[in-house]
Amino acid sequence: MDNQRLTLLSRIQDSDIYFSFTKSPTAIVSTIILIIIFFCSFFVELVAPFNPFDPSSLSLMDAFTPPSWSKDGVAKFILGTDGQGRDMFSTILYGSRISLIVGFSAILFSLILGVTLGLTSGYFGGKYEMIVMRLTDVQLTVPSILMALLVDGIARGIISKELHDEMAIYVLIFAIGISEWPQFARVSRAATLVERNKDYVSASAIIGVSNIFIMFKHILPNIMRPVLVIGTIGLALAIIAESTLSFLGVGVPPTTPSLGTLIRIGNDFLFSGEWWITFFPAIFLVILAFSINLLGDWMRDTLNPKLN
């Protein structure tokens, strides 16, 4: 009983995960990178030297300034400026905030939806389970980008243009979220099938605990490991999906550029030698997605005892 009174910190330090974390350089490096990126993105007002969305701070005459280390570079624009005279460094940070918000929200949305459906279908079984699982089968045959494009197209059809610009970010979250949920549903259902027949579940059922309580209080904590693993990898996928959609011009409006929108804008200048407008947002996206994936890989290796 004394163990439970140990501080949270010492419990974490004592855990397998912590031990494995300290032994994995890739996990440490990617975590540090992610912490820096998250910090810079969410406290962007403190970090970024300029606010690219404040027109009074922009001057068109600064447009197309190359990065500071090249011949015509200017020290105050570290990574150069785009065609509107916006500082690339600040624009990327503001853009990554939007990408991260969309990515996190979308993955949270699909996690809640997928786990709820997977957990209940695994627990109750029967026709309900069959319907949910066939639904995931159907959706897994549709590529997720296609699914997201479809949702966005329908949203454009039913929401007026003015409203759509304001709603764009929610539509995007929904579109990406709805295309990722089958992964979560499948994994959580499989895990639930295993847990359902364990003694602690039967015991709870015998003493008359309600189904809802059993599912969410007893089973859910035990199936969270695999869900968290695919959630981490899914986050990278969601961020890339957001960039892809924005690159295709169906994501967030150009007035609030995300990383994908920035890459699309820069794409127009690839031939003319202004490579930095598209290169830096792209490399930033690669680093972000790569770090999340590495962390996800490490997590899968650690949390899955069979691989050890």
Add this chain to the structure above:
Amino acid sequence: MKVKNLYKIVLVSLFVFWSTLSWAANTIKWSMQGDSLTLDPHAQNEGPTTMVSRQVYEALVTRGLDMSIGPQLATTWKATNPTTWVFNLRKDVIFHNGDKMTSEDVVFSLLRAQQPTSDFKEYISTITSVKALDDYTVEIQTKEPNPILLNQLSNIFVMSKKWANENFAIVPQNWDAGQETFSATNAMGTGPFKITLREPNTKTVFKKNRKWWGEVKHNLDEIHLLPIANAATRVAALLSGELDIVTDAPVQDLERIRSSGTHKVSSIEQMRTIFLGMDQAADKLRSGNTGDNPFKKKEVRQAFYQAIDIEAIKEKVMRGLSSPAGIITFPGVTGYTKELDKRLSYDVAAAKKLLAGAGYPDGFDIELRCPNDRYVNDEAICTAVVGMLGKIGVNVSLNSQTKSKHFKELKDDQGDFYMLGWGVPTLDSHYVFHYLYESEASWNKVNFSNAEVDAAIRVMEGEVDLEKRNAAIAKAWKIVKDDIAYLPLHHQVISWASKRSVDVPIRPNNEPLFRFSKKR
């Protein structure tokens, strides 16, 4: 067995023969950012739409490579009295379906272009009657002596009456209402090329009209029009050899194309002025937050004008390829003077003061409507304007969309503040006034109305004394310039990029004439 083999051999050799034939076809692959809006020759008065129609349809008279007016379907014409013109038609002209072209078709086409759904009715609003005197003679009566009738007629295309009757195309397609007609996707003209495939926004195939009446000066068998919206993709397709010519090469890529060694660039000052419109009649702006219409005050319009740093746009957005404009017309047009074309100075402090004086010291919210596939760097110009107006406290939200939506919504009176470009095919100021400044004119979406200007427009239409007419034009320009009815930005410079082996003469109205084009 032998017979079977023979069949195979014959089939294979036929296939080989056919495929070499299609390789040998001399095809120009042409691209620009947007497509023609409709094939109906009278439904939309818009640059690329006319560019496409011009290859397929012909008019009574037309402008040649040097932009001077010359005969086309009419061989000779004369004014029998100041308001009556008689045109003698060519007798050897046949439509693409083999029907002979007669005066019936000309009369039909002119009347068709005067219908309410026509976008060309302003061109020929002075025509009161069109009569066929015999099979190859047409008489046109005008309200008053019309000094620019030929200029106007050069843009009224002649289509087959019989074909229109058979295909329910007697009146022009109502483009503004989104109508779909047979004539919008099919064409029946007399021109040097005929359209054999039409997939809007994807591909349009023109084939050489082997029965064309004129002397063939081109060596093309086919033209493929393949619109590509994305600038980088268009340039990549050109440089990789997939395209032969791009008639709106992106300004930022001209250096790259020129240095390729395999491609060439030709630039010319285009007969087109880009400007912004500000609705000055509505009681309340649709997208504003002030509850009234700030544009009613000239101070506000002037503040917008002076807040725009056109030199910065020229240098950074247009890369030097534009000339800042003071009026919506350009050198070469009757009525243009250097004096008129001078701009008000760029002065942010003065603009702020004007805005404060008008009662908006903190600015206001407004939406800027902008096409993103029509003019050179249109969206980038608008984005720059948003930033510049932000500096005087006006919070502009940008609504940039494809040109077909942009134009449709403008015509639908949905715009408070918008971008538009205007060319002058007739090379006469009257055209600009008649479309943009006359009260209730079809493209007067700023709802400008001034009795003196309207009176001057009447003079331009009826006055044959050139001195008096020019005085009226000068007076009208002064009024609209002083009133800042529109906010002129710049005259566009257009650049065409093509393979070295392709020779399409560039023209200041940006219209290629493929009948003068060669491909080695």
